[in-house]
Amino acid sequence: VDQDLKKIAAMLPSASVNRTSSFSTSVPAVRREDATHARLMTNANEASSVWTALAFEGDDTLGVSSAKVDHRQKRKGLPSGPDAIGTALTRRLIRDLIRYMYIILDLSSAALSDPDHLCTGGVAPSAKTRHAVLLATAVTYVREFYDQNPISHLGIVILKDGQAQLLSSLGGSPSAHLSALASPSASNPGLCSGNASLMNGLECVGRSLSAAPRHGSREILIFSSSLRSDDPGDLTGAVDGVARIGVRVSAIGLTGAEVYAIRRICDMTGGSYAVAQDGAHLKKLVR
Template sequence: MADSDEEYVGDVTEDEDDFPVARNDRTRSGKRKQRGGAEWELSRTWETLVEGADGTISSTVEGLLEAGKRKRLLKDTTPLQRGIIRHVILILDLSQSMSEKDLRPTRYLLTLRYAQEFVREFFEQNPISQLGVLGLRDGLALRVSDMSGNPTEHLAAIQSLKIQDPKGLPSLQNGLEMARGALYHTPSHGTREVLIIFGSLLSSDPGDIHQTINTLIGDKNEWRR
């Protein structure tokens, strides 16, 4: 009697010949066996999985995920330098387009909620840094909160926007000009950063926004000297 199903190959009858699937099975070694005019292959793909001590493959999957993370970290070798103190201006789009409901409950309310979460996490990770909040509405840039290291002030200022309705058109150029003025006199041992949350498809600007961007780049290069 054969010790395993792999060693036994019987004669092929007419009934067996009606099942072509059996002919395509693979053996454990991946090779074909042919006897009595019939070709057999048996495939056991589950044997390629590596099981853990608990009989599952979760440890193998976790290992592959960790290997992927290490590979991405090794690939990104660009050095990143930051100052001791960060100076950040957060610009929020408060225009009419933010009243759309493609994000629930609206773009406007969801943006304000995540802006508050950003403020909390920012000061948790950068406790001695500075932050200011600006808004874009009616073609103007308005100051929501001044540059400060107190997260409570920024959270209260953003919270007060929830009782107001978004309206008008945004002006990205005016927002960048106001952010430039707020960051111009920051000390050289810190950083200057502008984070913009913009949901509109257009910007109602009084002039050429590209000129404003070039001015910001010039300030950055001069500030680094």
């Protein structure tokens, strides 16, 4: 039997065993070399991409090209190119869905002046004073505000006698603000007196808006009835205070002329300022 086994073993080709063993050991070696080469090439490409992504901007400063930004967006699974811009705008729109706004009403003695041009085509065609126009405009604005911003919050402050008085607190109930506007404190023209103080108005509203959540926008809208602001101190300091907490101040003038102090406030906080030319223009401004 042993002799037969030896004969069979002698008949088997030894090269076949060598070829098999050579193949089984050489394949992993080739794969390791390929993997190492691939890693080196990847590292080299990533290193060079850092420099190719850098480009000189128009002002000769070194910045990152949009191609690099797109590459990073794609690696994170985020939209790139024009879609990335759209995503940023969407985030901004979501933020602006919730607004925290105060309306400041100028109920100084100037509100008792003749409305002149403000009646034509406006929300109060038969008004006898700026106060009547102002009140009707405020009511219209509150309704429009909640129609367009149903989950936002509103508050109302009135200015008279050099002071700022809270008419309605910051909240999400339109009926509460409409009731406040119908109360004697706002609706009685006999209570319009003294001068308006924009400084006191901004400081009063700023204290409330400083506690408003950051996920919403912070805004102030001034309805101005007079051409002056009687302030006990530095108005610029009050403007800086609301600007620091991200409040945007806008204004609508009922005086027929622009007031420099109000223009300055709006410019410093990124808001807008418009003077109503007539009743129709005023109606358009609040809508």
